[in-house]
Amino acid sequence: MLCLKCHNETRVIDSREDTEHSIRRRRECLQCAHRFTTFERAEMPRLIVVKRDGSKTPFQKEKIAQGIAKAAEKRPLSLADIHRIVETIEQQLYDRGDDEISSRVIGELVMQELRTVDTVSYLRFASVYKAFRSANAFEKELKALQR
Numbered sequence: 001m002l003c004l005k006c007h008n009e010t011r012v013i014d015s016r017e018d019t020e021h022s023i024r025r026r027r028e029c030l031q032c033a034h035r036f037t038t039f040e041r042a043e044m045p046r047l048i049v050v051k052r053d054g055s056k057t058p059f060q061k062e063k064i065a066q067g068i069a070k071a072a073e074k075r076p077l078s079l080a081d082i083h084r085i086v087e088t089i090e091q092q093l094y095d096r097g098d099d100e101i102s103s104r105v106i107g108e109l110v111m112q113e114l115r116t117v118d119t120v121s122y123l124r125f126a127s128v129y130k131a132f133r134s135a136n137a138f139e140k141e142l143k144a145l146q147r
């Protein structure tokens, strides 16, 4: 990273983890000795989503958030709730330690989380995701929930 004042090379004089995903670095310019602090995002391993048809796409949490937001339309779920759910799912995905994750697993995790916060949102998501083939399958799901 270049000096903010004179744009010459800088060196790192201190580096520490700020949060789990960001690193705080103290830098000093080799030319003018100007010191400044940067917050840099720690490199996260890349997750690849393997879709049902076998195609692969980089993991994007915005997509999950959109899916949940759609299911939670007009439901008492705030953006903060959705954000929290997405964070939880992302963490679980990273915890698995796999580079590649099937979209099915992600769908299951979303359902698992939604189920605990809002039944209606869960059913909406599940009906789109599982594409309940019959009213019967939907009934079964409802019964399972009521238990």
Ligand SMILES: [Zn+2]
Residues within 6 Å of the ligand: 003, 004, 005, 006, 007, 008, 029, 030, 031, 032, 033, 034
């Ligand atoms: Zn400088």
